[in-house]
Amino acid sequence: MSDITSQSLSSLVKNIKEKKLSSEEVTTAFVNRSEKSKELNSYITEDFSNAIDKAKKFDEKPNLDLKLPGIPMAVKDLFCTKDIRTTAGSKILENFIPTYESTVTQNIWNEGAILLGKLNCDEFAMGSSNETSFYGNVQNPIDKGLVPGGSSGGSAAAVSGQLTPITIGTDTGGSIRQPASFTGTVGLKPTYGRISRHGLIAYASSFDQIGPFTNEVEDSALLLEVMAGADDYDSTASSKAVDGYTSFTEEKNLKIAVIKESYEMEGIDPEVKARMKELTDGLILDGHEVEYVSFPYLDYMVPTYYVLTTAEASSNLSRFDGVHYGYRNTEAKGVEETYKKSRSQGFGPEVKRRIMAGTFILSHGYYDAYYTKGQKVRRVLQDKTDEILSKFDFIMLPTTPTTAFEVDSVSDPITMYLQDIFTVHANLTGNPAVSIPIGQHSNGMPFGMQVIGNHFEEKRMLNFSRQLEKKGVEA
Amino acid sequence: MSIDLKTIKHISKLSRISVDEQKAEKLADDLNSIFKFIEKLNELNTDKVEPLTSVAETTLKFRSDEVKNQNIREQIIKNSPEDNEDFFVVPKVVE
Numbered sequence: 001m002s003d004i005t006s007q008s009l010s011s012l013v014k015n016i017k018e019k020k021l022s023s024e025e026v027t028t029a030f031v032n033r034s035e036k037s038k039e040l041n042s043y044i045t046e047d048f049s050n051a052i053d054k055a056k057k058f059d060e061k062p063n064l065d066l067k068l069p070g071i072p073m074a075v076k077d078l079f080c081t082k083d084i085r086t087t088a089g090s091k092i093l094e095n096f097i098p099t100y101e102s103t104v105t106q107n108i109w110n111e112g113a114i115l116l117g118k119l120n121c122d123e124f125a126m127g128s129s130n131e132t133s134f135y136g137n138v139q140n141p142i143d144k145g146l147v148p149g150g151s152s153g154g155s156a157a158a159v160s161g162q163l164t165p166i167t168i169g170t171d172t173g174g175s176i177r178q179p180a181s182f183t184g185t186v187g188l189k190p191t192y193g194r195i196s197r198h199g200l201i202a203y204a205s206s207f208d209q210i211g212p213f214t215n216e217v218e219d220s221a222l223l224l225e226v227m228a229g230a231d232d233y234d235s236t237a238s239s240k241a242v243d244g245y246t247s248f249t250e251e252k253n254l255k256i257a258v259i260k261e262s263y264e265m266e267g268i269d270p271e272v273k274a275r276m277k278e279l280t281d282g283l284i285l286d287g288h289e290v291e292y293v294s295f296p297y298l299d300y301m302v303p304t305y306y307v308l309t310t311a312e313a314s315s316n317l318s319r320f321d322g323v324h325y326g327y328r329n330t331e332a333k334g335v336e337e338t339y340k341k342s343r344s345q346g347f348g349p350e351v352k353r354r355i356m357a358g359t360f361i362l363s364h365g366y367y368d369a370y371y372t373k374g375q376k377v378r379r380v381l382q383d384k385t386d387e388i389l390s391k392f393d394f395i396m397l398p399t400t401p402t403t404a405f406e407v408d409s410v411s412d413p414i415t416m417y418l419q420d421i422f423t424v425h426a427n428l429t430g431n432p433a434v435s436i437p438i439g440q441h442s443n444g445m446p447f448g449m450q451v452i453g454n455h456f457e458e459k460r461m462l463n464f465s466r467q468l469e470k471k472g473v474e475a
Numbered sequence: 476m477s478i479d480l481k482t483i484k485h486i487s488k489l490s491r492i493s494v495d496e497q498k499a500e501k502l503a504d505d506l507n508s509i510f511k512f513i514e515k516l517n518e519l520n521t522d523k524v525e526p527l528t529s530v531a532e533t534t535l536k537f538r539s540d541e542v543k544n545q546n547i548r549e550q551i552i553k554n555s556p557e558d559n560e561d562f563f564v565v566p567k568v569v570e
Binding site: 095096097098099100192193206232235236238239297299300302303304306307314318321322323324325326327328330332333334335336337338339340341343344347352353355356357359360363370372373374375376377378379380382413414417428429430 | 478482485486487489490491492493502505506508509510512513514515516517518519521524525526527528529530531535536538547550551553554555556557563565566567568
């Protein structure tokens with residue numbers, strides 16, 4: 001079958017279960033495609049020959065009751081994988097080989113999936129274009145002069161370029177949804193606490209969430225089922241029962257809130273805006289109610305996000321000290337100089353900038369003015385979001401104001417931070433959100449739209465997203 | 476609030492990240508524009524708002540306080556840049 005790499009996860013699973021394809025055939029197809037697509041720079045570490053061995057082993061005694069039977073997949077290089085190098089896109093972890101497996105990847109392997117390799121990302125997930133990675137930038141498979149988005153840029157490019165049928169990434173301020181929008185893929189950020197973060201290299205712990213990248217909503221639902229659940233090693237992982245996300249029903253008479261300020265924002269691409277209107281008009285024709293509601297805090301979102309995430313990052317990244325693991329400068333004299341030289345040489349400029357901003361925010365005399373203030377605004381944002389979602393079933397808004405931009409075209413940090421203006425919302429409030437590809441711009445690039453749901457209502461959110469996805473196909 | 480070179484030095488010390496003198500001014504400029512951007516939050520009156528510390532709905536669970544000897548000493552030091560079987564090794568601290 002020559003078109004193996006263009007199949008959705010569900011059709012690959014079906015073909016393997018019906019023995020029309022073997023795991024080896026599927027794995028080899030994705031390995032070959034990955035080998036031919038090196039210029040994308042999607043991978044940091046490849047594990048191809050092991051993957052093919054594991055596939056052969058699977059085929060010898062296939063367990064077809066598993067949810068991901070013999071399915072190969074690459075994952076973002078931010079998840080600890082036992083005995084496989086894990087870099088977080090940083091020089092400081094260039095030689096780091098975890099001695100344990102992250103809960104989320106273990107859950108995936110338990111259902112039969114096979115690791116292809118580790119995917120490129122912005123250093124410690126800090127970036128919106130995959131340009132802060134120590135291992136180089138990633139090309140957007142649709143137009144190679146453009147960025148794939150970030151921080152999970154390698155993940156998005158790998159699914160879009162058919163190097164892997166599915167993948168997982170992390171989303172702290174939009175790092176799954178923004179690259180999904182830039183590459184025409186589905187990107188899901190579940191509710192904070194739905195998936196264990198044990199073994200995920202931390203950026204900002206009260207924001208970080210793990211989620212899937214797929215070609216179809218149905219496949220994200222399946223992957224979420226596999227990934228979600230309680231974990232003794234992460235006290236924030238919810239013990240709420242995991243829904244059967246893959247049984248879909250069509251809901252009628254839904255009430256949808258469109259955030260007026262995002263729709264009317266200066267700088268939003270007119271085609272993104274027009275497509276949004278077209279979609280919501282279509283929903284009205286289908287009998288749903290759509291209302292443009294005001295969320296008067298749009299300008300406060302990214303500043304709040306930066307206060308809190310840089311503070312958390314400065315604390316989380318203090319563990320990289322050149323002593324316990326990771327890069328060490330061996331010329332340093334004394335332990336203090338070892339810390340300083342190892343960190344200064346091991347971290348890249350954006351990571352250093354954020355650590356230093358966060359250090360200042362948490363420093364004596366400024367903590368209340370910045371950090372506590374940020375936490376207060378975070379509550380204002382959450383209360384307002386809860387209020388909207390108590391009256392409406394979902395919130396809809398664009399994923400990004402524009403389509404993917406050119407490599408090296410954004411040098412000002414704040415302009416880059418504003419990339420996340422529509423995505424940080426769900427991280428600040430903990431709500432689940434998904435980006436679905438809904439259109440193609442006249443410039444040839446795809447773009448997505450987000451649906452935000454109530455906490456732990458992923459099932460309904462994915463149901464509705466599937467309806468929207470069909471509309472995207474019709475257009 | 477304006478971040479000057481003295482503040483940069485202070486943050487550099489706290490964060491254990493050195494800053495080249497040539498780059499200090501550029502960093503101060505970057506941080507100043509970031510903080511100017513952040514200070515937009517002061518427009519919002521939050522006098523009666525309690526800080527939100529976590530968006531997780533779960534209340535933390537209790538577990539029994541058991542010693543689980545996993546015997547993973549070797550794993551713990553496996554990735555250290557320098558060790559002598561049982562300990563992490565750092566440059567000499569005390570003469």
